[in-house]
Amino acid sequence: MPLSRYAVMVSGGGTNLQSLIDSSQSAKIVCVISSREGAYALERAKKAGIPARVIQKKDYVTKEEFDRANLAALRESGAEFVVLAGYMQILGEEMVRAFKNRIINIHPALIPSFCGMGYYGLHVHEAVLAYGAKITGATVHLVDGGADTGPIILQEAVPVLPGDTPEVLQQRVMQTEHKLLPLAVRLMSEDKISVSGRIVTVLD
Numbered sequence: 111m112p113l114s115r116y117a118v119m120v121s122g123g124g125t126n127l128q129s130l131i132d133s134s135q136s137a138k139i140v141c142v143i144s145s146r147e148g149a150y151a152l153e154r155a156k157k158a159g160i161p162a163r164v165i166q167k168k169d170y171v172t173k174e175e176f177d178r179a180n181l182a183a184l185r186e187s188g189a190e191f192v193v194l195a196g197y198m199q200i201l202g203e204e205m206v207r208a209f210k211n212r213i214i215n216i217h218p219a220l221i222p223s224f225c226g227m228g229y230y231g232l233h234v235h236e237a238v239l240a241y242g243a244k245i246t247g248a249t250v251h252l253v254d255g256g257a258d259t260g261p262i263i264l265q266e267a268v269p270v271l272p273g274d275t276p277e278v279l280q281q282r283v284m285q286t287e288h289k290l291l292p293l294a295v296r297l298m299s300e301d302k303i304s305v306s307g308r309i310v311t312v313l314d
Contacts, residue, residue, distance in 0.1 A: 113212070113299050117141040117189035119180075119197040122231075124151025125284060126195035126216055126291050131158045133292035137299035141187035143180060145199050161187070167199060177202030184209070191298050194253065195291065198230060206255045211305045213253035214298060216291045218283045220247040220265055225258035235276040235283070244270050246279065248286040250294040252305065261310045263303060264290050 114137050118127050121144065130139060131154065142155040142162040155162035163183060170176040181204060184192060191212035194201075206213065217225055218234050224246070229237065238246045247267040254260035266286050270279060297303050302313040 112301055113137060113190040115140045115188050116191045116193055116295065116299070117143060117184050117187055118193045118195050119143045119145070120149055120151035120195050121145045121198040122149055122151060122196045124149065124154045124195065126287055127151050128154050129288035129292055130193065130195070130295060131160075133295070135292065135295060135299065137295060140189055141183065143183055145197060151196070173202065174204075177205055181205045181208055192253075193291070193295060200257060201253060201255060203255055206253060211252055211303070212298070214250055214263065214291075214294050215253050215258070215260070216287050216294075217249045217251065217258050218246075218280070218287060219249065220245070220267065221249040221251060221258055221262060225249075227257045229258070232276045232280060235279040238270060238279065239274060239276060246270055246283060248283055248290050250290050252303075252310065261305060261308045263294050263297070263310050263312070266290055 116137055118139055120127055139160050142160050144152050144164050147164045152162050165179050167176045192209050194215040219225055224234050224237050245267050249262055250264040251262045252260040268283050268286050304311040304313055
């Protein structure tokens with residue numbers, strides 16, 4: 111069944127959020143949730159007229175309370191699926207169950223390489239260059255409660271070029287992220303993602 115409403119969870123500048131705002135989609139962003147006050151993604155949401163709120167882990171005594179606050183906000187928004195676009199928190203089991211196979215995340219590397227705890231932002235690209243990898247890329251995957259461990263929906267390779275700095279490589283990978291994430295949202299909204307165990311099939 112097609113899904114027409116989704117929420118985007120962010121922590122930083124929100125360039126992937128902007129790619130979703132700028133893309134032509136049948137699905138609508140109904141809510142932006144930031145884990146950090148002052149994140150520029152909130153300004154992007156405001157300019158686009160999208161309701162946004164800040165839910166910070168530090169404002170809750172336990173992680174479970176923080177997770178429940180996020181889940182309550184998602185339910186209140188009427189979101190049918192969730193997109194993590196540079197969201198720097200691990201989702202709790204209750205939220206993953208509530209939106210089973212309906213939470214997608216974008217990661218700036220070719221999972222299972224250069225992923226997991228500590229691999230975020232420029233750290234990913236620094237690690238790629240330090241390792242001497244010739245190819246990196248971007249991955250969109252379903253969220254299963256771990257750090258970048260869910261089934262893969264889409265991947266695209268990006269070359270590592272001589273003379274690349276982490277910043278230059280990040281910009282090149284971002285261009286691919288900004289293409290893959292709107293495509294994944296379209297596939298999710300059109301119910302074209304079929305999951306069997308760890309295998310994701312994109313339906314025609």
